[in-house]
Amino acid sequence: MPELPEVEVIRRGIAPHIEGRRIVSATVRNSMLRWPVPGDLGLKIGGVRITKVSRRAKYLLFESGEAALILHLGMSGSLRLISVTAAVPPGKHDHVDFVLDDGTVLRFRDPRRFGAMLWETGDVMQHPLLAKLGPEPLTETFTGDLLYKQTRGRSVSIKQLLMNNSVVAGVGNIYANEALFHAEIHPMTPAGRISLSRYRKLVQAIKDTLNLAIEAGGSTLRDFVNSEGNPGYFQQQYFVYGRTGQPCRKCGVEIRQARQGQRSSFYCPHCQK
DNA sequence: CTGTTCTCCTGTGGGC
């Protein structure tokens, strides 16, 4: 699933091919994503020049002067660029195509259709999906001091807190688990009972794991044009995620799995307290 | 406000 690092790597991969280009047309074959793709998307986006491809949390934003396309890859979404000469026929789950003014096609595929594609005029950051997001984890506004202040008196578990996008944007299940392991914090610890120094360590762990993943993805990044599969997706060497029953990479004790809010948590019972 | 539960969807993998 595309986590924040994958989305960022995808953004970096496609931006050079899209920024400065005009979108000639859009073809929507299946509009039933998480929310319906606007029926008049093609009319609205046709002729629009994309000046910038940016990211907020796990949302990709294709910005023009006065409007923006908001794109979320959900669980199974992917983007690929197809050159005009390749003429690849769309597959079953290729729901949307954008034709650029150089003939390139940007194709959105999403088998599970948890993704989203919306059009917002005006200031895109005022869109309800984006307006209430917390700080970006990789910016300096996201600090241990902030998390500490924000969590006094709160009983929610730290793992679930990290996955709350209004607290910090775009930290998903994998990186919440991984960061808690590196910070040596048990995922079920109530957020209000964690000290300032531990929050500082946790925030650093979040930044480090995300940055490491982005670097790993960037280093293996292939060209997005005419590439098969899902360029931008990459398999990380995880410390706890998906490693139930396997030995902890630090101490050898078996990694445990538990359920927190309908979501799997993975942790080392020896390293994380 | 807080915290919890529900919901959308389909590919994958384990069991038999």
Add this chain to the structure above:
DNA sequence: TGCCCACAGGAGAACA
């Protein structure tokens, strides 16, 4: 080899 089914999960919506 084929079939069945639990499971996975981002995150907004709904609810207590």
